[in-house]
């Protein structure tokens with residue numbers, strides 16, 4: 001199972017793409033992401049902490065979604081916020097995947113990466129006038145409209161520009177997504193979308209919209225959803241609304257069923273039932289032959305990424321043993337923000353006995369904890385550790401809290417790696433800051 005050190009490294013050099021053995025029960029997930037790149041050599045070259053993304057895994061996720069949908073072709077609009085790395089977006093563009101954006105900045109990134117405007121949809125409850133104008137000028141395919149106020153703004157701005165905008169109503173179906181409260185978006189108490197009643201009224205009044213073609217429905221009930229039932233319920237309600245609107249004489253050209261597909265954050269997690277998800281869509285939308293859109297984010301990238309980090313110290317407390325990593329909550333916020341679980345795998349070359357650790361970062365907050373009482377192989381200072389499932393909402397939510405520069409990001413494929421974001425320098429970290437000596441009156 002474990003090959004000795006020297007032949008292994010030599011093998012890597014001679015045969016790029018050869019799997020690197022890791023002495024751990026989660027070795028398969030780790031090896032899949034590193035895709036033949038030696039994590040030790042990578043950490044030496046790029047430093048830690050460092051995000052590692054597997055191009056092959058992302059492509060595989062795109063393909064598996066496309067395969068599941070083969071009986072009902074759909075347009076994938078990748079939710080950029082999950083991981084807006086330029087390299088990731090370029091990969092999406094090359095695979096023909098579009099983008100779901102929630103800001104002008106995301107549109108800018110998507111366009112620069114080569115995603116055509118015609119495959120971009122714009123969601124979000126707080127679109128600013130200048131963002132709407134920029135999106136109209138770019139000619140994006142559709143606005144997912146979340147309030148009556150926004151619909152009025154879109155009508156006004158589109159008529160100012162002499163353009164006709166395609167719009168979908170984001171319906172809030174009042175469905176519990178059975179996920180973490182902070183990433184649930186489809187209950188009536190959430191800020192997202194409008195009720196089905198309100199959506200009905202929008203369509204009834206849509207004749208007065210000269211520069212908005214209200215011809216789409218949109219729903220997105222939350223993230224990290226592993227049960228098909230909430231999807232079935234939500235998309236079912238949208239399907240009922242679609243039938244009702246068609247019967248009332250409205251043309252519905254697109255139905256966007258959002259994102260939210262859950263992923264496995266621990267080896268024991270069950271994967272979302274993709275066949276069940278697709279059949280829920282098919283059943284709810286039987287007879288709909290317009291454009292079907294999906295907005296997966298996490299599903300495409302989460303399991304394709306790890307956060308590679310080094311052990312700084314092993315600290316024996318009175319009650320607990322702490323493993324202090326060089327990665328922290330500023331690099332990966334999910335554990336502190338959502339109490340999220342991430343599998344943490346030491347990348348030892350030979351197996352070691354098990355230990356129980358609280359796995360923490362160096363940031364001055366108790367919340368800077370990746371795991372509590374986690375059983376894993378014993379570690380020593382200098383050891384490498386991979387935090388799995390970090391490809392989505394990892395680097396994209398990172399900050400420089402505690403004045404820790406943003407981590408490097410690399411993409412790997414078949415035994416090779418490319419730095420896709422170099423580690424931020426201190427100068428870059430303070431770019432734009434200046435002493436308070438340019439005082440103005442306001």
Ligand SMILES: *Cc1c(COP(=O)(O)O)cnc(C)c1O
Nearest residue numbers: 079123223259260295296297298
């Ligand atoms: C965040 C978001 C998504 C993607 O969610 P995932 O859980 O990452 O798939 C899709 N659509 C909208 C409108 C979003 O806000």
